[in-house]
Amino acid sequence: MPVGDCLNNFSACLVRGGASPDIANFISILLGVVLVATVPLVTVIFLIWVERKFAARVQDRLGPNRVGPFGLLQTIADALKMLSKEDITPIGADRFIYNLAPIISFAAVILMWAVVPFTAQHIGADLSIGILYFIAVASIGTVKIMVAGWSSNNKYALLGAFRTIALLLSYEVPLVLALLVPVLIAGTMSMQGIVRGQLGMWYFFMAPVAAIIFFVANLAETGRSPFDLLEAESEIIAGYNIEYSGFKWGIFMASEFLHAFTAALLAAVIFLGGWSGPLAEQIPILGFFYLGLKTAIFYLLSLLIRSTVPRVRVDQVMAFNWKFLVPLSIVNVLVTAFLLKVIQTLGLAPAPDRATDVVANLPQTAVLLVGNLVVIAFALWLTRRGVRAERLAEMEHEEEAVHEMAHSHAAAGD
Amino acid sequence: MAVLNEWAFIGVFFAVAWVFPILPIVGAWLIRPRKPNRVKLATYECGVETVGDTWVQFKVQYYIYGLVFLVFDVEMILLFPWALAYKQLDFFAFAAGLLFIFLLADALVYAWRKNALEWF
Numbered sequence: 001m002p003v004g005d006c007l008n009n010f011s012a013c014l015v016r017g018g019a020s021p022d023i024a025n026f027i028s029i030l031l032g033v034v035l036v037a038t039v040p041l042v043t044v045i046f047l048i049w050v051e052r053k054f055a056a057r058v059q060d061r062l063g064p065n066r067v068g069p070f071g072l073l074q075t076i077a078d079a080l081k082m083l084s085k086e087d088i089t090p091i092g093a094d095r096f097i098y099n100l101a102p103i104i105s106f107a108a109v110i111l112m113w114a115v116v117p118f119t120a121q122h123i124g125a126d127l128s129i130g131i132l133y134f135i136a137v138a139s140i141g142t143v144k145i146m147v148a149g150w151s152s153n154n155k156y157a158l159l160g161a162f163r164t165i166a167l168l169l170s171y172e173v174p175l176v177l178a179l180l181v182p183v184l185i186a187g188t189m190s191m192q193g194i195v196r197g198q199l200g201m202w203y204f205f206m207a208p209v210a211a212i213i214f215f216v217a218n219l220a221e222t223g224r225s226p227f228d229l230l231e232a233e234s235e236i237i238a239g240y241n242i243e244y245s246g247f248k249w250g251i252f253m254a255s256e257f258l259h260a261f262t263a264a265l266l267a268a269v270i271f272l273g274g275w276s277g278p279l280a281e282q283i284p285i286l287g288f289f290y291l292g293l294k295t296a297i298f299y300l301l302s303l304l305i306r307s308t309v310p311r312v313r314v315d316q317v318m319a320f321n322w323k324f325l326v327p328l329s330i331v332n333v334l335v336t337a338f339l340l341k342v343i344q345t346l347g348l349a350p351a352p353d354r355a356t357d358v359v360a361n362l363p364q365t366a367v368l369l370v371g372n373l374v375v376i377a378f379a380l381w382l383t384r385r386g387v388r389a390e391r392l393a394e395m396e397h398e399e400e401a402v403h404e405m406a407h408s409h410a411a412a413g414d
Numbered sequence: 415m416a417v418l419n420e421w422a423f424i425g426v427f428f429a430v431a432w433v434f435p436i437l438p439i440v441g442a443w444l445i446r447p448r449k450p451n452r453v454k455l456a457t458y459e460c461g462v463e464t465v466g467d468t469w470v471q472f473k474v475q476y477y478i479y480g481l482v483f484l485v486f487d488v489e490m491i492l493l494f495p496w497a498l499a500y501k502q503l504d505f506f507a508f509a510a511g512l513l514f515i516f517l518l519a520d521a522l523v524y525a526w527r528k529n530a531l532e533w534f
Contacts, residue, residue: 026426030430033426036427037431037434083442085442087446090458091457107435110431111431114424125419125424126420127421131494132494154459156458162472165476166480172487180494183497183498187501187502242458246442246446250438251438314533315532315533319532322525322526323531327522333493337508337511337512341508345505
């Protein structure tokens, strides 16, 4: 058996070497797990540098530039420093849960990587319910905030946790409804199935509304500006992680950075075709490259928004979600479902053997795209109308107030 | 076997994912200094001593948002099988989905009209 076979089918190789099949199987799984779980760990060290440098350049600063070339080793220096810092558990904190929270936080983010298809062949586990797994694991992140906020025995932490839970719960609704659309189009929940469904045409062009909703909801889920209420420094100091110090605090931060990247990664997989690209099926390793490029689109966009947009108020965040995003995503699901049935009835979908052909995909893409554009136009029209009515009411209110003030001044003058 | 392997992978992943964050915490625990005192361990509250119970009553609004979320969360779980089988079903599937989503959009409209979505 050549060495290449050993790499592709490790357990068979072990069995040939004399191990029992069960143990060989377990070892090969464990090896795969460690391999997949190490990718995010290595990535996050680099990500923190990217994020700090990018935000700095956007805001006309230099960013880290002292440790190593371009400040690349800054994160490692920071990590070493945090390792040596005293760790404080405040009096009255629930010790066990208090220490558990950062661990939950990081584990929840790493777990998402289990279903990310890196290339045509390399995926942790191609579950038949990959999308559902992603949703389930992503919501573990909500638990960590409640746990951290509650166990810290600090009022700011608790208030921050309440706020964040309300925010995360709310934005999970449009997030999941947006994920429903690619499932409708692909007819499968497996991540590889969804990527393969996009070999002909990316879902971004078939379902732009869903892609945008997914992106915006993820900004909120990862606690990024303009939805970074969970760490409103001026109001609740730092929110749920106020009492944490040393490496536990570092883990909270690292998992936040990593979550933002993972969200962009999944957006790229679900809407921009993941590893697909020229020659990606013949040379699988190219898939890594394509996936990285596509992820960068979403990731850098979220960084740009983070470093430029101010924070919105908590009532505005809630109103935006429940009165705009949720109705929009419900309408979007219905419109997409309706158009898919129309496409099916008219026979516009490509034949199964031509599904990867771009030209064959054009008719159904055109129909879905037009439907999405109509949804966007309608939503914008409704919003503009609502905002205009609100502004007019506000102006009238102000005028009245000015009027009254003038009256009272006149009365005082007499 | 292949399917079982996928779930075995997830199982092992769950175990390993916990180990990764525990390792640096244990590492820090081994080398970090320990010099606690009363002031250092006090609950942080902008320099003043904290007053009263920490676990205060919370705004009822959070509870209402929680309820509305629950409605939609259950709805979405029931919608995924529908979406999965959608392409194999005939036009009636659309009508069924429409009806189901309308029942729940109704709940949103009700909450909206009852001012449950306002932040007071």
